[in-house]
Amino acid sequence: MTTPPTTVPSTDIEVRGLTKSFGGFLAVDDLSFRVEPGRITGFLGPNGSGKTTTLRMLLGLIRPTAGQGLIGGRRYAELPAPLTTVGAALEATNFHPGRSGRDHLRVLAGTHGIPDSRVDAMLELVGIPAAARKRAGGYSMGMRQRLGLAAALLGDPRVLILDEPSNGLDPEGIRWLRGLLRHLAGEGRTILVSSHLLGEVEQTVDDVVIIANGHLVRQGTIEQLHGDPATLVRAADPAHLAEALHGQGITAEPATEHGPGALRALTGDMVRIGDVALVAGVAVHELRPLRTDLERLFLELTEAPAHRNRNLTGDATPSTSTEEQA
Amino acid sequence: MTALIRTELRKYATTRLAWGMALAMFLLGAIFSGGFGALYVYGSLTPDGTPVSEVVPPLVLARLVYTAGIQVAYLLALIIGVLSIGQEFRHKTISGTFLATPRRGRVVAAKVVALVVVGALNGVVHLLGCLLGGGVLLALSDLPVFPEPAELGRTLLLVLLVLALWALIGFGVGVLIPNQVAALSIAVAAAWIVEPLLGFGLTFLDGAEWLAKYFPSQATTATLDLFTGVDPEFARTLGGAEDPLAWWTAALVLLGYAAVMTVVGWLLTRSRDIA
Structure with a gap:
C-alpha cells in the first residue's frame, strides 16, 4: 500500500x-x-x-x-x-x-x-x-x-x-x-x-x-x-489403545474406512495420544490430524436435495464422509 | 456534476472512436461539399439544363454546398449517440459507471450534456471539411466563398444544433435497445431507409402528406432553412419539402424527438437491472 x-x-x-x-x-x-x-x-x-x-x-x-x-x-x-x-x-x-x-x-x-x-x-x-x-x-x-x-x-x-x-x-x-x-x-x-x-x-x-x-x-x-479436531491413529492393537485413551478421557472409535487398525480420536493433541500409547505399550504405526475435507463438506451442503441446483440436471454424487480419505 | 460531464467527455476521448469519428466527419464533409458543389456548379440539375449556381442566389448556393453532407453527418451523430450508451452495455462498463455514480439520473444528465458537446464539436470538424471541400470548389469557380456572412454563419451554427440533437436521438435509441449492434442497425435503417420510404408513401395518402414534414430528416432540412428564396418546384427536386416548417418550428420538432428519446432513455435506465 x-x-x-x-x-x-x-x-x-x-x-x-x-x-x-x-x-x-x-x-x-x-x-x-x-x-x-x-x-x-x-x-x-x-x-x-x-x-x-x-x-x-x-x-x-x-x-x-x-x-x-x-x-x-x-x-x-x-x-x-x-x-x-x-x-x-x-x-x-x-x-x-x-x-x-x-x-x-x-x-x-x-x-x-x-x-x-x-x-x-x-x-x-x-x-x-x-x-x-x-x-x-x-x-x-x-x-x-x-x-x-x-x-x-x-x-x-x-x-x-x-x-x-x-x-x-x-x-x-x-x-x-x-x-x-x-x-x-x-x-x-x-x-x-x-x-x-x-x-x-x-x-x-x-x-x-x-x-x-x-x-x-x-x-x-x-x-x-472445520468442526472439532480429530486425529487418526493406527495401532497394532487398536482396541487396547482405545481403552487406554478412554481411561485418559479421550474418545476414540474405530475408523475402518481408513484401513485396518485405524482409530479416530476426538482430539487434536497428538502428543498426548503418543504418550498414552507408550504407557499402554501399544505400537503406533500412524499418527496424523484428521482434517475435515471442506471441499467435500461444501459439496454436501450445497448439493443436499433441498439445495440442489435447479439449473443443472443429473444427480449429485452422495458423499458419506466429510473426512479426507487419503 | 461538472466532474461527471468531464468524465463522460474523457470516456469519449479515450477510445479510437473519437479520432475515427472526427476524421470521418471531416472527410465526408469535404467530399460531399466538393462533390455536390461540383454538381451544382457544373451539372445540369435544372429542367432546362442550366447549372444550379446560375439560378440560385450565392447565399443559397453556399448553403447548399456547405450542408451537402448533412445527411451523412447526422447519421454519424446518431451513431455517436447510440454508441455513447451502447458501448457501456456491450462492454459492461455500465456497471462501473453506476457504481461510481449510483444516482443514475445524474449519469444520464452528464451523458446528455457531454453528447451535446461531442455532437457540436464533431459538427465543427465536419464544417471545417465542408468549408475546405466546398470553399475550394467555389473559389476555383470564381463564385463567392462566404456570401452574406451573418446569414450563412447562422446556417452553419444550426448545423451544429442539428448534429447535437441527432446525437441525443441516438442516445435514446441506444438506451431503448441495449443490444448495440441491433440499436445501430435499427437507427441507421430508420433514418435512412424507413423514414424516406414512409415519407414517400405518405405522398400517396390524401390528407396525410403534411405528416412527412414532421419527420426527423425533413425537420432537419427545414431547420437549416436551405431553400428560402428558391423556386418551390425546384427546391423539391433538390430534396426540399413542399411546404416546409419554419426553421424554428422544425428545430423544436427535432428537439422534441431528442427530448422524448432522452426521457424514455432516462426512465428505462432508472430502474433497469444491470446484470
Missing part, C-alpha cells in the same frame, strides 16, 4: 431478507447475513446459486424484489461518494477493449476527483504499470483481474467486494492476492470475496457465508466449519 499503516472506520455489510425473482425464477430467496469489518469473508456457492445477483443487489445494480442490503447502515445509492466507501470488482470483463487500463481507471477516478497520481499508484500496487498504457483488449485474464482490483481500490474504500477475484490468476498471483487482502483486512477493512470453490479461499478467509439456490445454508467462522 502506498498509504501508511492505518486503521479505517469500521463499516459492516448487512444483508436483510434479500430476495430477487426474475420472472418466475427465484434467484435469491430471503437471504440474510452479516459481514464483519477487519475480517475476510468468503461468499460461497456453486455457479448459479445467486452470489453475483446478491452482490449486484448490494451494490444497487439490481433492484431487489424484497429486502435490502446495507453498507455501514446505508443503501449503496445513499452513499455520498460511493467509491470511497465501497470498492467492488465484479467481473474481469468490464472494460472497453479499446481503452487503456490507465484511462479506464482515470474515467472512474474522474467521477470522484481522484487524481491521476492515485491511479498510477494503484497500477503500481497491482503490478501492471507497464501494461496500463496499452489497450485493455489485449490483457490476459490475470491482468484484467488486477486492473479490476486497482479500480476497486481507487477510492481507498473501507469495504471491498470482490467477485471471484482469483479467477485467471496464476498461483503466484493468488498468493499475492491473499497477502494483499490479509493486509487490507488488518487495516480494519471489510472484505467480501465470492467464490464457487471453497478450497480456493479456504486459506484466505476468516468467515464463510455459504449459499445454494439463493438460500443461506451455513454461516460462521472457518474454524466452526
Whole structure:
C-alpha cells in the first residue's frame, strides 16, 4: 500500500431478507447475513446459486424484489461518494477493449476527483504499470483481474467486494492476492470475496457465508466449519489403545474406512495420544490430524436435495464422509 | 456534476472512436461539399439544363454546398449517440459507471450534456471539411466563398444544433435497445431507409402528406432553412419539402424527438437491472 499503516472506520455489510425473482425464477430467496469489518469473508456457492445477483443487489445494480442490503447502515445509492466507501470488482470483463487500463481507471477516478497520481499508484500496487498504457483488449485474464482490483481500490474504500477475484490468476498471483487482502483486512477493512470453490479461499478467509439456490445454508467462522479436531491413529492393537485413551478421557472409535487398525480420536493433541500409547505399550504405526475435507463438506451442503441446483440436471454424487480419505 | 460531464467527455476521448469519428466527419464533409458543389456548379440539375449556381442566389448556393453532407453527418451523430450508451452495455462498463455514480439520473444528465458537446464539436470538424471541400470548389469557380456572412454563419451554427440533437436521438435509441449492434442497425435503417420510404408513401395518402414534414430528416432540412428564396418546384427536386416548417418550428420538432428519446432513455435506465 502506498498509504501508511492505518486503521479505517469500521463499516459492516448487512444483508436483510434479500430476495430477487426474475420472472418466475427465484434467484435469491430471503437471504440474510452479516459481514464483519477487519475480517475476510468468503461468499460461497456453486455457479448459479445467486452470489453475483446478491452482490449486484448490494451494490444497487439490481433492484431487489424484497429486502435490502446495507453498507455501514446505508443503501449503496445513499452513499455520498460511493467509491470511497465501497470498492467492488465484479467481473474481469468490464472494460472497453479499446481503452487503456490507465484511462479506464482515470474515467472512474474522474467521477470522484481522484487524481491521476492515485491511479498510477494503484497500477503500481497491482503490478501492471507497464501494461496500463496499452489497450485493455489485449490483457490476459490475470491482468484484467488486477486492473479490476486497482479500480476497486481507487477510492481507498473501507469495504471491498470482490467477485471471484482469483479467477485467471496464476498461483503466484493468488498468493499475492491473499497477502494483499490479509493486509487490507488488518487495516480494519471489510472484505467480501465470492467464490464457487471453497478450497480456493479456504486459506484466505476468516468467515464463510455459504449459499445454494439463493438460500443461506451455513454461516460462521472457518474454524466452526472445520468442526472439532480429530486425529487418526493406527495401532497394532487398536482396541487396547482405545481403552487406554478412554481411561485418559479421550474418545476414540474405530475408523475402518481408513484401513485396518485405524482409530479416530476426538482430539487434536497428538502428543498426548503418543504418550498414552507408550504407557499402554501399544505400537503406533500412524499418527496424523484428521482434517475435515471442506471441499467435500461444501459439496454436501450445497448439493443436499433441498439445495440442489435447479439449473443443472443429473444427480449429485452422495458423499458419506466429510473426512479426507487419503 | 461538472466532474461527471468531464468524465463522460474523457470516456469519449479515450477510445479510437473519437479520432475515427472526427476524421470521418471531416472527410465526408469535404467530399460531399466538393462533390455536390461540383454538381451544382457544373451539372445540369435544372429542367432546362442550366447549372444550379446560375439560378440560385450565392447565399443559397453556399448553403447548399456547405450542408451537402448533412445527411451523412447526422447519421454519424446518431451513431455517436447510440454508441455513447451502447458501448457501456456491450462492454459492461455500465456497471462501473453506476457504481461510481449510483444516482443514475445524474449519469444520464452528464451523458446528455457531454453528447451535446461531442455532437457540436464533431459538427465543427465536419464544417471545417465542408468549408475546405466546398470553399475550394467555389473559389476555383470564381463564385463567392462566404456570401452574406451573418446569414450563412447562422446556417452553419444550426448545423451544429442539428448534429447535437441527432446525437441525443441516438442516445435514446441506444438506451431503448441495449443490444448495440441491433440499436445501430435499427437507427441507421430508420433514418435512412424507413423514414424516406414512409415519407414517400405518405405522398400517396390524401390528407396525410403534411405528416412527412414532421419527420426527423425533413425537420432537419427545414431547420437549416436551405431553400428560402428558391423556386418551390425546384427546391423539391433538390430534396426540399413542399411546404416546409419554419426553421424554428422544425428545430423544436427535432428537439422534441431528442427530448422524448432522452426521457424514455432516462426512465428505462432508472430502474433497469444491470446484470
